[in-house]
Amino acid sequence: MNTRFDEELFLTTETGRHLYHKYAEHMPIIDYHCHLQPSEILEDKEFEDLGEMWLRGDHYKWRAMRTFGIDERYITGDADFHEKYLAFASILPALAGNPIYIWCAMELKRYFDIDEPVTEENAEEIYQKTKEMIHKEHMTRRWCMEHSNVRLVSTTEDPIDDLHCHIALNKEKMFTRVITAFRPDQAMFLEKDGFSSYLDQLEAVSGVKIDSFEHMLDALETRLKYFQEVTGTTVSDDGIPHFTWENYTSGEIDRIFDKARKNEPLTAKEEDQYRSAFLFEMGRRYNRNGYVMQLHIGTYLDANTRGVAETGHSTGFDCADDQCSVTSVGELLNRLTLIDELPKTIIYPLDGTKIETWAILAAGFCGGGVKGKVQLGAPWWFNDQAFGINRQFEACANLYPVSLSVGMLTDSRSFISYPRHELYRRVFCDYLGKLAERGEYFAGEKALQKIIEDVCFNNVNEYFGLDVKYEG
Structure with a gap:
């Protein structure tokens, strides 16, 4: 029985181990979707302690702590990071089979070279050791x-963001280049309180008077171009928790928009018509401005309304749902295809049990001389662990070439979550190693090397046109 971190984690075959250590292990990372705060990158403060590194903004850990009945004071409350760390350390040994246990082990190993497990008995010792290293290594x-x-x-910003942090970062010579994703959710969810006041802000920053749906789109495109001018980005991001395609006319959308601008109530059909028109029109604008359209599908946000009221949004009370149908997203892709304005598109379904149907949909809209034009994104949120990652390989390689994938992302607010890329690469090499050892793949090591290097780095670099230089 292992009592230390095992460098052969998830590598169950000799071939998989060889492939990982020779080709995947040391490849650089392009984290093309995360929720890091650019202000923190700009300020570049030294971390206070391991408690801050692990628990500041990490809703994965917060959810786990609540399941053990930990008082909210030690989760999102006013306890200091040392107290929060000790509360978390008290439950960490009980997280057998949970990705948090493995993530924490990998983070300790990669950032502090600690390969022993955290227990209640050694928690304080590890805390002090890591705090000393944080200050010593700055x-x-x-x-x-x-x-x-x-x-x-x-990173991910709203269209009204002035990107002042990104502007400042671009002036510095940094090892890591920082761009941003354009996320226009607040302009899409017109039923929410504050929609009209948000458009007033969009009007102010864009310089476009917004008195119609078309003018709002003009304002968004102005900001889309600004984001690209400032950071060189080609990344967009639309979150669609629930979406039903509903046919519409331009006259209907104008009337719906006017009602929302006046804060008048809308019907469910009107909301669906507006979202259909919004996603379609934004897809056209992504296409003509060279952006990749990313669709995050199937979140059930703020399920526990009392918890949200007490601690805020994105604090661990979101869930997964299947309100967004394959048919509706398919109709969006179809309408854009019919006018030859479908952008490169990545689909991220949160319901991992239905991943095959989304893979089939993605393959159905590929073509036009673009590799993987529409594709599945990395398993995300509740699926970004060994089981979810391997499930996607096993299920979808039958339906869509996994060699075209743009690989892993963190989707994280944590600056030490990059071992998730390592976990993904280990599972991927293990998957390929099993295929080879079962005789299901026998094109040779050179072909496997290309697949691994493409999925780890080359595909995402080419797909988004990022031009990140790397010489292996």
């Missing part, structure tokens, strides 16, 4: 990214 936000060989990260 572990800042940028240090973590450089230490993990992260060549590029894409």
Whole structure:
């Protein structure tokens, strides 16, 4: 029985171990979707302690702590990071089979070279040891990214953001390039309180008077171009928790838009018509401005309304759902295809049990001389662990070539979450190793090398047109 971190983690075959250690292990990282705060990258403060590194903004750990009945004071409350760390350390040994256990083990190993498990007995000792190392090595936000060989990260900003942090970062010579993703969710969910006031802000920053749906789109495209001008980004991101395609006319959309601008109530059909028109029109604008359209599908946000009221949004009370149908997303892709304006598109379904149907949909809209034009994104949120990653390989390689994948992302607010890329690469090499040892793949090591290097780095670099330089 292992009592230390095992460097052969998830590598169950000789071939898989060889492939990982020879080709995947040391490849750089492009983290093309995350929720890091650019202000933190700019300030580049040294971390206070392991408690801050592990628990600041990490809703994965917060959810786990609540399941053990830990008081909210030690989760999102006013306890200091030392107290929060000790509360978390008290439950960590009980997280057998949970990815948090493995993530924490990998983070301790990669950033502090600690390979022993955290227990209640040694928690304080590990805390003090890591705190000393943080100060000795001056572990800042940028240090973590450089230490993990992260060549590029894409944060996520709202169209009204002035990107002043990105402008400042672009003037510095950094190991890690920082771009941003364009996320226009607040303009899409017109039923939410504050829609009209949000458009007033969009009007102010874009310089476009917004008195119609078309003018709102003009304002968004102005910001789309600004984001690209400032950071060189080609990344967009639309979150669609629930979406039903509903046919519409331009006259209907104008009337719906006017009602929303006046804060008048809308019907469910009107909301669906507006979202259909919004996603279609934004898809056209992504296409003509060279952006990749990313669709995050199937979140059930703020399920526990009392918890959200007490601790805020994105604190661990979101869930997965299947309200967004394959048919509706398919109709969006179809309408864009019919007018020859479908952009490169990545689909991220949160319901991993239905991943095959989404893979089939993606393959159905590929073509046009573009490799993997529409494709499945990395298993995300509740699926970004060994089981979910392997399930996607096993299920979808039958339906869509996994060799075309743009690989892993962190989707994280943590600066030490990059071992998730390592976990993905280990599972991927193990998957390929099993295929080879079963005789299901026999094109040879050179072909496997190309697949691994493409999925780890080359595909994402080419697909988004990032031009990140790397010589292996």
